[in-house]
Amino acid sequence: MAAISVQGLTKRFGDVLAVDQLNFEIDQGTVAGFLGPNGAGKTTTLRMLLGLVAPTSGTATVAGRPYRELPDPARRVGAVLEASGFHPGRSARDHLRVLAVAAGIDPGRADQALELTGLAAAGRRRVGGFSLGMRQRLGLAGALLGDPEVLILDEPANGLDPEGVHWLRGLVRGLADEGRTVLVSSHVLAEVAQTVDQVVIIDRGRLVAQSTLADLTAGADRAVRVRTPQPEALRDLLVASGARVALDGPGQLTVTGATTEQVGQAAAAGGVVLHEMRFERSNLEDVFLELTGGKGERP
Amino acid sequence: MTRLVHSELLKLRTTRTARVLLTLAAAGTAALVAIVLLLAGRPGQPALGPDALRLLVLVPAQPLTLAALVLGVLGMAGELRHGTATSTFLVTPKRGRVVAAKLAAAAVTGLAMAAASSAAVLAVGLPWLRAKGIEVAIADAGVAARVAGLAVAVALYAVLGTGLGALLRNQVAAVVVGLLWWTQGVERVLTGILHQPGLERWLPKGAAAALTAPGDGTLPMWAGALVFAAYGLGLALLGGRLVARRDLT
Numbered sequence: 001m002a003a004i005s006v007q008g009l010t011k012r013f014g015d016v017l018a019v020d021q022l023n024f025e026i027d028q029g030t031v032a033g034f035l036g037p038n039g040a041g042k043t044t045t046l047r048m049l050l051g052l053v054a055p056t057s058g059t060a061t062v063a064g065r066p067y068r069e070l071p072d073p074a075r076r077v078g079a080v081l082e083a084s085g086f087h088p089g090r091s092a093r094d095h096l097r098v099l100a101v102a103a104g105i106d107p108g109r110a111d112q113a114l115e116l117t118g119l120a121a122a123g124r125r126r127v128g129g130f131s132l133g134m135r136q137r138l139g140l141a142g143a144l145l146g147d148p149e150v151l152i153l154d155e156p157a158n159g160l161d162p163e164g165v166h167w168l169r170g171l172v173r174g175l176a177d178e179g180r181t182v183l184v185s186s187h188v189l190a191e192v193a194q195t196v197d198q199v200v201i202i203d204r205g206r207l208v209a210q211s212t213l214a215d216l217t218a219g220a221d222r223a224v225r226v227r228t229p230q231p232e233a234l235r236d237l238l239v240a241s242g243a244r245v246a247l248d249g250p251g252q253l254t255v256t257g258a259t260t261e262q263v264g265q266a267a268a269a270g271g272v273v274l275h276e277m278r279f280e281r282s283n284l285e286d287v288f289l290e291l292t293g294g295k296g297e298r299p
Numbered sequence: 300m301t302r303l304v305h306s307e308l309l310k311l312r313t314t315r316t317a318r319v320l321l322t323l324a325a326a327g328t329a330a331l332v333a334i335v336l337l338l339a340g341r342p343g344q345p346a347l348g349p350d351a352l353r354l355l356v357l358v359p360a361q362p363l364t365l366a367a368l369v370l371g372v373l374g375m376a377g378e379l380r381h382g383t384a385t386s387t388f389l390v391t392p393k394r395g396r397v398v399a400a401k402l403a404a405a406a407v408t409g410l411a412m413a414a415a416s417s418a419a420v421l422a423v424g425l426p427w428l429r430a431k432g433i434e435v436a437i438a439d440a441g442v443a444a445r446v447a448g449l450a451v452a453v454a455l456y457a458v459l460g461t462g463l464g465a466l467l468r469n470q471v472a473a474v475v476v477g478l479l480w481w482t483q484g485v486e487r488v489l490t491g492i493l494h495q496p497g498l499e500r501w502l503p504k505g506a507a508a509a510l511t512a513p514g515d516g517t518l519p520m521w522a523g524a525l526v527f528a529a530y531g532l533g534l535a536l537l538g539g540r541l542v543a544r545r546d547l548t
Binding site: 043044047050051052053054067068070073074079081085086087088089090091094095097098099101102103104142 | 302303305306309310313314315316377381382383385386387388389390391392393544546547548
């Protein structure tokens, strides 16, 4: 059964079409990355999924129902959203207790959630003095309060230091191992590549790809890099045989759409000298940039 | 619903705002009552008689109602200002229930402020009057009615503030609008422009005056309470509908 389902989801803000006929499903127990450049519509999609923004058309369901119709949402779905804030004068522990009381969850869970997110020592401090990383952790603590089966995390790595990012990966992996469904958004594929089973990629509000990580790289173009004193001659030979060739620099070619064997054969046939040839698997980030028109930010 | 009201009251207890307002209600009242007692009997000031308590319990009415109004605005609009609305509405996606819980919590806090204030009136006023040899009856129906009326008025001002905060999503705008309406005699000006002198007592602040400053021009206490409550709840209903429909981006 799909833990998260988005069907024909569309959101228009005035003249801006933020999300356009989006369809995807995330199966129960899957960790999925929700990727796209900044401004692609990720946050708007997640906010529609969570009942905070009303879709212009289409539907979004979590745990089988539209979020607003879930009888006990805090126990089914936990979410960390970018713009969610805290009252600066309230302590971290009190923030969680307020949420717990409203959700009918034992307020004692607040201390457990602080423990889980490494905030136990700071629990009684006012949030106003918290760093960005600590606020992210507190957001996660709030999401985990109801021990939910589905977690929706919007750019949770923002503001975390490398150690924090490492910790976050471990936490998400641990939650997945317990059979939970996790949808985690990011504008940097590398950030989630080690954690996710599946990716949903959007750009300008539209679905660009939904696949497993393995399929994503398998489907990508692989490149052969060649160093030769006769680049133009080799380029013409390869282009004639149907490959795509880019001149990278003096004596440097990048060939796509041909294997190393084909490149070698073409060189031999044309009497071109090769100084170096290597096969390059394009990395995930390149695939991502290609799919999203290269507008994403590099890490 | 009960747990939502508890959560809202916990919100108020876990920041400084409500605590400061309660302390101010007690301390400010004590100071005001002391000033009135000091000046009593001088030219232009009321003399103290057996009904002095009736006068004293309403001395803090103006600052108290203003504080309650601000408390209501901050409780509602503050959620958007600090971004806590997101987590609040994630836990309770039926937003109308959140607004209802906020109204209840604001009313309860308003009652507490009024109680703290009236206690301060008695704590300062009774020994003072006794020292001056003025006998006052504590079990005076007029005093009891004024204490109750003031409590209702303060609670309803907090309700009205909550509605105002829901209607104008911007906290600063809501506070400014509230202050302008409250301090600038908008209702008096309006009645003047319309040449309808009888209208003022039917307007929100005029209706509330039946409880905070009862006199010849005001409605009977019960009618003032009803009219003012209708304004407060009407505004809250309108604001609540807006809050429920707005996108939280």
